[in-house]
Amino acid sequence: MWEREKITQPAPASPLFWRLNADVYQLLGAKCPDCNHITYPRRKICPSCGSFKVEDYQLSKSGTVHTFCINWTPPPGLEPPIVNVIVDLDGGGRYQGLLTEVANPEEVQIGTRVQMVLRKVMKDRGLDIYGYKFRLEKEG
Ligand SMILES: [Zn+2]
Structure with missing residues (x-):
């Protein structure tokens, strides 16, 4: 039988939510080493060239x-x-x-x-x- 998934994400108003959300407060984007395209929010695949090698990038x-x-x-x-x-x-x-x-x-x-x-x-x-x-x- 299907069980309802537990809600593990804190409410957006909680400080914990923001501490865990590095993209938002630490301004982490992603940079593609193949074509130098920078994205924010972060992505796992470069939207410009399709590379999977994207790395964290400090905005x-x-x-x-x-x-x-x-x-x-x-x-x-x-x-x-x-x-x-x-x-x-x-x-x-x-x-x-x-x-x-x-x-x-x-x-x-x-x-x-x-x-x-x-x-x-x-x-x-x-x-x-x-x-x-x-x-x-x-x-x-
Ligand atoms: Zn790229």
């Missing part, structure tokens, strides 16, 4: 805005404007996230330098959930 926490979208009508509970960015990370790889600490979203352009910072992203069942966001790179 950078800084980069430039590849493209962005400003949302002036976000879902209930979120304050507009929400600036969603896709960032070309230094050293390779792309990361999609939200921009934070932006007084004027018009400052954001394609090619703007940004840095990844750890910030509260939401609240789940009474717990604050943290994740990466981007802020404009400070000059100097």
Whole structure:
């Protein structure tokens, strides 16, 4: 008889979930030694050339805005404007996230330098959930 599979994965709100999830907090991507393609999240097969030799790759926490979208009508509970960015990370790889600490979203352009910072992203069942966001790179 079929037995219901035990749920072994902790809830996303739990610190254990995030400690075990190296891809997210340690920013581990994958790099293909055959064609140098970098992917995030990690994959076991290179999506560019099909190689099985992909290796862990430490992503950078800084980069430039590849493209962005400003949302002036976000879902209930979120304050507009929400600036969603896709960032070309230094050293390779792309990361999609939200921009934070932006007084004027018009400052954001394609090619703007940004840095990844750890910030509260939401609240789940009474717990604050943290994740990466981007802020404009400070000059100097
Ligand atoms: Zn490859």
